[in-house]
Amino acid sequence: EAGVAQSPRYKIIEKRQSVAFWCNPISGHATLYWYQQILGQGPKLLIQFQNNGVVDDSQLPKDRFSAERLKGVDSTLKIQPAKLEDSAVYLCASSLRRETSTDTQYFGPGTRLTVL
Amino acid sequence: AQTVTQSQPEMSVQEAETVTLSCTYDTSESNYYLFWYKQPPSRQMILVIRQEAYKQQNATENRFSVNFQKAAKSFSLKISDSQLGDTAMYFCAFGTPRQGAQKLVFGQGTRLTINP
Numbered sequence: 001e002a003g004v005a006q007s008p009r010y011k012i013i014e015k016r017q018s019v020a021f022w023c024n025p026i027s028g029h030a031t032l033y034w035y036q037q038i039l040g041q042g043p044k045l046l047i048q049f050q051n052n053g054v055v056d057d058s059q060l061p062k063d064r065f066s067a068e069r070l071k072g073v074d075s076t077l078k079i080q081p082a083k084l085e086d087s088a089v090y091l092c093a094s095s096l097r098r099e100t101s102t103d104t105q106y107f108g109p110g111t112r113l114t115v116l
Numbered sequence: 117a118q119t120v121t122q123s124q125p126e127m128s129v130q131e132a133e134t135v136t137l138s139c140t141y142d143t144s145e146s147n148y149y150l151f152w153y154k155q156p157p158s159r160q161m162i163l164v165i166r167q168e169a170y171k172q173q174n175a176t177e178n179r180f181s182v183n184f185q186k187a188a189k190s191f192s193l194k195i196s197d198s199q200l201g202d203t204a205m206y207f208c209a210f211g212t213p214r215q216g217a218q219k220l221v222f223g224q225g226t227r228l229t230i231n232p
Contacts, residue, residue, distance in 0.1 A: 003160075033219070042120075042207050042222030043161070056219055089159060104151075105220060107161035 002026065004108035006092050012114045018080040021111045025073070025094030032069055033105060034077050035091040043091055049075060079113075087115045118143045120210050122223035129198055130231050136183075137193045137226045139208030148212045150184065150191045151220065155205040164206070167191065195228075203230045 005024040013019050025032050030051050035043035046065065048056040051072035060067070064083070069075040079086055089110040095103035119142045129135045141150070152164040167175045167184050174182050179196045195202055208223040 040224075042209075042225050043220075044222070045219040048219060091161065093161075104163055104166060106163075107153075109158065109160045112159075 004092055004094055004106055006090075006108035006111055008111055009109065010112050010114075012116065013082055014116050015084055016081040018078065019082055019113060020076050020078045021090050021092075021113075023075045023077070023092030023108060025075075025092070026106055029094035029096055029106070030072070031095045031103065032075050033093040033095075034067055034075070035093065037089045037091055037110070039088070046077070082113075082115045084115050087113055089113070118145070118210050118212075118221045120208050120221050120223035122206075122208055122226050124226045125224070126227045126229070128229040128231060131198060131200060133198055134194065134196050135198055135228065137195075137206050137208075137228065139191045139193070139223055141189050141191065141208075141210050143189070143210065143212075145212050148210060150182075151209040151211065152180070152182070152191075152193045153207045153209060153222075154202075155207065155225075156201075156203070161207070165193065198230045200230050200232060202228065204228060 007022050032049045034046045036046050037043040046060045047067045049069040052069045065079055067077045089112050091110045092108045093105040095105045121140045148169045150167045153161050154164045155161045165175050165177045165180050167182050174184050181194045183192045205225045205227050207225045209220040211220045
């Protein structure tokens with residue numbers, strides 16, 4: 001079974017530029033998550049999708065971050081314009097959707113973003 | 117709000133030794149799940165073990181076991197017969213089986229080094 005795929009693996013941009021990350025979840029996983037992991041910290045959830053609908057984006061900085069999950073499969077996360085403090089690893093994860101359990105989340109390799 | 121605390125930023129042991137990583141959490145929920153994730157230097161997060169709060173028996177996965185103390189809100193990970201491949205960041209995480217948003221809250225992580 002293929003895992004969660006992410007691209008690119010690394011990205012270096014200058015502040016005020018735009019950047020986009022792509023994620024392809026495990027086949028059949030209805031739930032998709034984007035996390036931000038700043039160096040030395042644990043991941044922090046940015047947004048969660050259930051199929052193609054958003055169920056939690058309370059920690060997404062909506063003035064500069066946006067995300068979509070068209071057709072309930074692949075997802076893209078965009079930052080426009082980027083700030084220095086956006087330097088982090090952006091992790092995508094996916095899970096099955098069961099009403100009565102907290103599902104195990106499976107993570108992709110992440111995209112390391114450096115903003116200069 | 118739930119919080120997860122890992123009080124050991126770094127640990128180092130010799131190969132074949134046993135090591136215990138600490139985690140405490142704070143919640144008012146009665147039904148929840150706890151996880152330990154491993155993040156090797158390649159940065160892909162991998163599930164090590166999970167524990168359902170309603171289960172009294174501690175979870176075990178081969179060399180990995182947990183000591184779950186619900187009243188004390190403590191969830192430590194024991195690694196027996198440690199191997200060089202166990203070198204990684206270890207994150208404790210908390211989740212609740214709530215309909216809709218099922219985000220994980222992560223601790224700050226413990227960097228574990230296994231020395232030959």
